Amino acid sequence: MTSPPATVSPGGDPAAGAPPAPLRRGLITALVLVSTAACIVLLLLLLPATRSDPYTVSTLQHVGSTENGGRLFLINCAGCHGIAAQGLVGPNLHGVSQRRSDARLIRQVVSGQTPPMPKFQPEPQAMADLLAYLHGLV
Numbered sequence: 017m018t019s020p021p022a023t024v025s026p027g028g029d030p031a032a033g034a035p036p037a038p039l040r041r042g043l044i045t046a047l048v049l050v051s052t053a054a055c056i057v058l059l060l061l062l063l064p065a066t067r068s069d070p071y072t073v074s075t076l077q078h079v080g081s082t083e084n085g086g087r088l089f090l091i092n093c094a095g096c097h098g099i100a101a102q103g104l105v106g107p108n109l110h111g112v113s114q115r116r117s118d119a120r121l122i123r124q125v126v127s128g129q130t131p132p133m134p135k136f137q138p139e140p141q142a143m144a145d146l147l148a149y150l151h152g153l154v
C-alpha cells in the first residue's frame with residue numbers, strides 16, 4: 017500500500033507555508049479594521065475640505081433675501097446670464113440649485129475658475145441673497 021498523495025488542507029497547512037486558520041482570520045480582521053480606519057480618516061479629511069471653508073460657512077449662516085438677491089443679480093450677473101437668468105453668454109440658471117450644491121454655487125461665484133465669468137467677492141450676506149435668488153429659479 018502506498019500512502020495517499022500529499023494534499024493541502026483547505027484550512028491551510030502550516031507545513032505548506034500558509035499561516036494556520038486562526039492566525040489568518042486574525043489577519044483578515046486586522047485588514048478590515050485598518051481599511052475601515054483608513055476610510056474614516058479619509059472622510060474626516062475630505063468632508064471638512066468641502067464644507068468648512070470659512071466664507072462658505074459664514075454665507076450659509078445668513079438668511080438670504082430673494083428680493084435683494086434679484087437686485088444684485090440684475091446689476092452683476094444679468095449681463096451674461098440674461099435679465100431673467102434665461103442664459104446669454106453664460107448658461108441658463110433655472111434649476112441650477114437642484115443640480116449644484118450651495119457650496120458649489122458659492123465657489124462658482126467667488127472662485128473665478130471658469131472664465132469669462134469673473135471672480136466676485138460679495139459680503140457673506142450678499143452671497144446669501146444671491147443664493148436665495150438662485151434657489152428661486154426653478
Ligand code: HEC
Pocket residue numbers: 089092093094095096097105106107109112116121124125130131132133134136146
Ligand atoms: C462675464 C460673464 C458672466 C458674468 C458677469 C457672470 N457669469 Fe456666471 N457664468 C458665465 C459663464 C460663461 C458660465 C459657464 C462657465 C463654465 O462652466 O465654463 C457661468 C456659470 C455660472 C454658474 C454655473 C452654471 C451651471 O450650470 O453650473 C452659475 C451658478 C453662475 N454662473 C452664476 C452667476 C452669478 C450669480 C453671477 C453674478 C454674481 C454671474 N454668474 C455672473 C458668465 C458670467
